[in-house]
Amino acid sequence: MKKYLLCGVLCALLIGVAGAKNTSKQTKEDGKDTGAYVFADKVLVPVTPVKDQAKSGTCWSFSGTAMAESELLRRGKGVYDLSEMWIVRHTYLEKAIKYARLHGKANFSEGGTLDDVVYIVDRYGIVPETVYSGLKDGASRHSHEELSVALKAYTDAVIGNPSKRLSASWIDGLNGILDAYLGPCPEKFVYDGKEYTPKSFAQELGIRRDDYVVLTAMTHHPLYTAFPLEIPDNWNWSPFYNVTMEELGRIVDVSLRKGYAVNWASDVSENGFGFREGRAIVPVESAAEIPPADSARWKGLTDDEIRKRTLLKTGVLPERQITPEMRQQAFDRYETTDDHGMLLVGIAADQHGRKFYKVKNSWGETGLYKGYFYASEPFLLYKTVGIQVHREAIPQDIKDKLGIR
Structure with missing residues (x-):
């Protein structure tokens, strides 16, 4: 999830998110569906309120902590607001060390991937948002433009120093930059009247990396094997299990x-x-691509109308039928990249009964659905880079194929 313009520019508990609907008037013209989408929620999981990553390329941390918060609700642990910036701060440190070990021959940016949150919780624990917000000097919104530049410049300078050797103190300098921008890390804190360390807090919450599995569906690796997916932000070479689309x-x-x-x-x-x-x-990109099942509904829809409505994002449109070959081609051509991390929180249907997924975003309570949107089943099948799920949620026959207990 690297494109922060896509990822970032753009308080009551929400347990079982309200079934928001697009109530725009639905009309028909010459057999063509010209109205707006109307969604009805069918399945919803418990979630916490939408947050705002603001001007930071840290969507992966927001989606990962949102998943952890949802898991705590599902397990009856209560409402928690976990610190995204605690995760980000320690990920920056780990990434810088990996970058130095590889002599600068790796990606070092704001981005991250699906496994990063639970990886950091395992190594460093976790704290509540109230303990570590990552905001300083009266700031109310995150902005990492200067921080990311400073970290990269510092690490590059250390790697390229004339002695060609790294001293033991270069990490102290890196932590100094992180302290200056995000604040020093507490060794202990009090929450609800009880004293914790970050690790003891994580242990009490029961957030464990081993409970989660990351999966993808690619044809350039064998099925039912695990491999480090070749995306720039997979800095930790986290394994993705490969299944069919x-x-x-x-x-x-x-x-x-x-x-x-x-x-x-x-x-x-x-x-x-x-x-x-x-x-x-x-x-669809042309009228010829309209699936047979949808041909009557969109009878007479021209290529020009399709292009116009796609560009303007207006009205309901027929969708392409997705194949594994289409997925792989889009990945290989850089048309599908690791742009953004989000949380899938429900299953919905539009007014024609087509399946959509309700998505919790991290761009604040903005957009038509105040921080949420709906992704169609074809979009999910086509544009998914990877997913992370609890191992207990994976169907047993697929776990057997993957060798997961």
């Missing part, structure tokens, strides 16, 4: 129906993605 969709459905939220890495760079409009779709 159909199995990936099935895992999402089963997880949500069992009450488990799904951490979702996807591409949001194409015209079919319209956060302000509250939907993400994969519209």
Whole structure:
């Protein structure tokens, strides 16, 4: 999730998010559906309020902590607001060390991936937002533009120093930059009248990396094996289990129906993605691509109308039928990249009964659905880079194929 312009520019507990609907008037013209989408929520998991990553490329931390918070609700642990910036701060440190070990021959940016939050919790624990907000000097919104530049410049200077050796103190200098921008890390804190360390807090919450599995659906690696997915922000070389495209969709459905939220890495760079409009779709590119089942509904829809409505993000459109080959080609051509991390929180349907997924975003309570939007099933199958789910939410037959107990 690296494109922060996509990822970042753009308080009552919400347990079982309200079934928001687009109530725009629905009209028909010459047999063509010209109205707006109307969504009805069918399945919802418990979630905490929408947050705002603001001017930071840290969507991966917001989606990962949102998943942890949802898990705590599902397990009856109560309402928690966990610190995204605690995760970000320690991830910056780990990334810088990996970058130095590789002599600067790696990606070092704000981005991260699906496994990063639970990886950091395992190593460093976790704290509440009230203990570590990452905001300084009266700031109310995150802005990491200067921080990311400073960290990269410092680490590059250390790696390229004339002695060609690293001293033991370079990490102290790195921590000094992180302290200056995000604040020093507390060794102990008090929460609800009890004293904790970050690790003892994580232990009490029961957040464990081993409980979660990261999956993808690619054809350039064998099925049912695990491999480090080749995306720039997979700095830690985290393994992704490879399943079929159909199995990936099935895992999402089963997880949500069992009450488990799904951490979702996807591409949001194409015209079919319209956060302000509250939907993400994969519209056909020409009338010839309209599936037979939809031909009567969109009878007479021209190529020019399709292009116009796709660009303007208006009206309901027929969608492409997705294949594994299409997925792989889009990945290989850099058309599907690790743009953004979000949380899948429900299953919905539009007015024609087509399946959509309700998505919790991290751009504040903005857009048509105040921080949420709906992604179609074709969009999920086509544009998903990877998902992270609780191992107990994976169907047993797929776990057997993967060798997961």
